[in-house]
Amino acid sequence: MENNTTTLYLENVNKSFAKIEHDTVTHALHNISLKLNEGEFVSLVGPSGCGKSTILKLVAGLIYPTSGRVLVDGKEVKGPSPDRGMVFQNPTLFPWLTVEDNIAFSLKVRGVLKKNDERLDRMLKVIGLENFKDDYPRQLSGGMAQRVALVRSLINEPEILLLDEPLGALDAFTRMNMQDEILRMWKQRKQLVLMVTHDIDEAIYMSTRVIVLDTNPGRVVDDIKIDLPSNRDRASDKFIEYRKRILDELHFSNSNQSGL
Numbered sequence: 405m406e407n408n409t410t411t412l413y414l415e416n417v418n419k420s421f422a423k424i425e426h427d428t429v430t431h432a433l434h435n436i437s438l439k440l441n442e443g444e445f446v447s448l449v450g451p452s453g454c455g456k457s458t459i460l461k462l463v464a465g466l467i468y469p470t471s472g473r474v475l476v477d478g479k480e481v482k483g484p485s486p487d488r489g490m491v492f493q494n495p496t497l498f499p500w501l502t503v504e505d506n507i508a509f510s511l512k513v514r515g516v517l518k519k520n521d522e523r524l525d526r527m528l529k530v531i532g533l534e535n536f537k538d539d540y541p542r543q544l545s546g547g548m549a550q551r552v553a554l555v556r557s558l559i560n561e562p563e564i565l566l567l568d569e570p571l572g573a574l575d576a577f578t579r580m581n582m583q584d585e586i587l588r589m590w591k592q593r594k595q596l597v598l599m600v601t602h603d604i605d606e607a608i609y610m611s612t613r614v615i616v617l618d619t620n621p622g623r624v625v626d627d628i629k630i631d632l633p634s635n636r637d638r639a640s641d642k643f644i645e646y647r648k649r650i651l652d653e654l655h656f657s658n659s660n661q662s663g664l
């Protein structure tokens with residue numbers, strides 16, 4: 405039954421980085437084994453340096469494990485692919501291209517951009533920027549730029565969407581709106597999303613599953629299925645229970661803090 409769905413498998417992954425100048429080695433990830441499936445929205449949370457971004461980069465094919473394997477649909481990841489779209493915290497839009505041309509860029513490079521490509525209008529509509537399509541990145545707010553960066557990845561219809569703190573640079577209000585916007589996009593296609601966030605509430609609010617990591621060496625300490633309705637109430641008892649469980653695991657008990 406699983407054959408037609410995308411599966412991402414990290415199999416006993418270890419990743420070390422050598423720091424030649426200090427003659428030291430950082431064990432960024434220790435024996436990570438995870439199986440993720442299409443339709444899941446998975447968040448990675450944990451303290452700074454526990455290896456969250458390293459996991460995303462491994463899945464993106466930007467770096468390789470020291471040992472172990474990263475498999476997508478049974479095939480080992482050997483490099484980047486438009487099937488695995490990555491969105492970073494500070495979107496790197498091309499400043500010399502308009503909003504529309506930024507969104508069209510990857511289609512053009514891949515030689516699949518059609519004349520009057522209707523996908524562009526559709527994506528502009530999804531993010532409510534139809535009236536800004538001829539603007540340049542410097543004319544956009546942070547939230548608008550982040551929306552462009554998101555649909556620029558989504559237009560390639562990636563099987564796996566990798567989000568590295570995509571909302572970290574936004575103010576609280578824009579951030580909450582963007583959380584809903586990402587969820588709306590995800591509900592339309594239900595691809596596999598793997599998101600790094602420092603914000604535990606954001607992880608619980610958005611995800612079907614939260615992976616908790618700890619540091620030295622980076623390792624998985626919990627893998628939690630979030631059993632909440634799709635429209636979530638951040639103040640519900642169950643939501644607060646999940647928050648407490650994660651904070652306890654990260655040694656923040658008796659704290660009201662929800663971000664790390």
Ligand SMILES: Nc1ncnc2c1ncn2[C@@H]1O[C@H](COP(=O)(O)OP(=O)(O)OP(=O)(O)O)[C@@H](O)[C@H]1O
Nearest residue numbers: 421422430432450451452453454455456457458459
């Ligand atoms: N290219 C690199 N060279 C050397 N060390 C690295 C490199 N990339 C990551 N590391 C180290 O690996 C560990 C994990 O880094 P990573 O960026 O994955 O953590 P993180 O959980 O995403 O942290 P943060 O929450 O602060 O972004 C850290 O100790 C970091 O210093």
